[in-house]
Amino acid sequence: MTTNLQTFMDEYTPKINETLKQLLTKNENIPETLRDSMHYSIRAGGKRIRPLLVLATLKDLEVDSPDALLIASSIELIHTYSLIHDDLPSMDDDDLRRGKPTNHKVFGEAIAILAGDAMQTLAFETLADLPNTNSKEALELVRLLTVASGANGMVAGQVLDLEGEGESLSLQQLQEIHLNKTGALLSCCIEAGALLANLSGEEMKAIQNYAKHIGIAFQIQDDILDVTSTTEELGKDAGSDESSEKTTYPMLLGLEEAKQQLKHHHSLANESLSFLDNEHSLLKLFANYIVDRNF
């Protein structure tokens, strides 16, 4: 990771965390258990890749919005709600997430489900409450986020993922799962940033292309790491794909070819950014980071 991206992350990660904390505490009437459960999963952290992608897009497109952190955080709320629900016993049945016991392990299933539900709602409440964004753009952000996260996007991906367990999937089926399960929300980060920049149709297409390819690259790297890392390194159960009989890129392609595909999508992502004419593009650095990460 280059110094530039590190500086950017070091500056903005604490601001994102602070924004998320404020969003969870602005309402005084949340029952204590529910608040604790929501805080627990938000505090568990992670790398905040999605909100950082929103902010990086805004920087690259030279948009200065005082609501940037709120918009970025709304997507992280959706991501975190989906993790809480995906970890449930009836779904992926995971005990560890980001090195800590999963939400339902600490608070029980009922509260975990409700914390996820309320976190989804809070994401849209946050967008409906943006103090400095005009209603048209704010509503368009709500629309983008609903499409990315709903029955056509993230939730569809989780359903297909569950149904694919124990099945032998084709590469195309695997890609469809991931385009929905992780790709749609990652793309939404880029599109949310691009929305505020009034890009031309061609530029919008180019940046959506970037989003698509880093989404695929992200998932291939995830699958590679599940094979090559230890549980301690990952902060979640390593080898869990194999034990839950999930099809992965290394399984379909072999580890070497999976690495080649990773490089391929990495290149395509970066090529899509040529319209930026920016040597110091944070999005380019982000693509490198996603491919090189070891967590």
Next chain:
Amino acid sequence: MTTNLQTFMDEYTPKINETLKQLLTKNENIPETLRDSMHYSIRAGGKRIRPLLVLATLKDLEVDSPDALLIASSIELIHTYSLIHDDLPSMDDDDLRRGKPTNHKVFGEAIAILAGDAMQTLAFETLADLPNTNSKEALELVRLLTVASGANGMVAGQVLDLEGEGESLSLQQLQEIHLNKTGALLSCCIEAGALLANLSGEEMKAIQNYAKHIGIAFQIQDDILDVTSTTEELGKDAGSDESSEKTTYPMLLGLEEAKQQLKHHHSLANESLSFLDNEHSLLKLFANYIVDRNF
């Protein structure tokens, strides 16, 4: 129920059902199981009290919006998602809803959770997509619905309800649960309608007061019916409050006093509507209907 309200319900219930069906089918890429699960709970029906309340408010306030059915249906989507999640084994663990097996009994817990998740998202997508409402009002509708249904409203109510099981609650605690669990969303129906009517501050207060009292009346009648009806009449497990050790109005007040309280809130609701100066107010008829219903 007077003829007037019956005519209104007979006219609009099929239109609401048709709108809900269209919302679930407009996206072609929903995985089949997920779509079936969402359709199942939407088709299971119920009386559509919430969307009908939105439409009744608009009629009473003489607002003619071509998006009325979409707005009304978005609230029904939130209501239905909450029923799917509330019925789960880790929550109220109900086998029957509206006379049919609950969603998770048919589709399994994972799909039931995801169908609820996607239905919540679809509610906000519907509001973000309203074709004939200006962005400012549409965004305000999103805001109203998030506040009513999130960690401060409906979900809070469900958490307090779960935590209250087996506890002996005071009347005040019981009211707090219901103001959140059912009251907030019922109020939202009235407020959503009122939002489009540009009411004065005083009129808005009056109609919010109506919403509050029919919310309480609705719950008292629900509790009374749970004691006095059979499972067949209710279409859900009768006596389930007692068996899950929930505090109810008849339990705290005795059946006769609970009925008196019901009358009291019914009167207060109708008095709040005096500003309408409308003998044929649908909302007044609605209050009578809620109190007199036997399901």
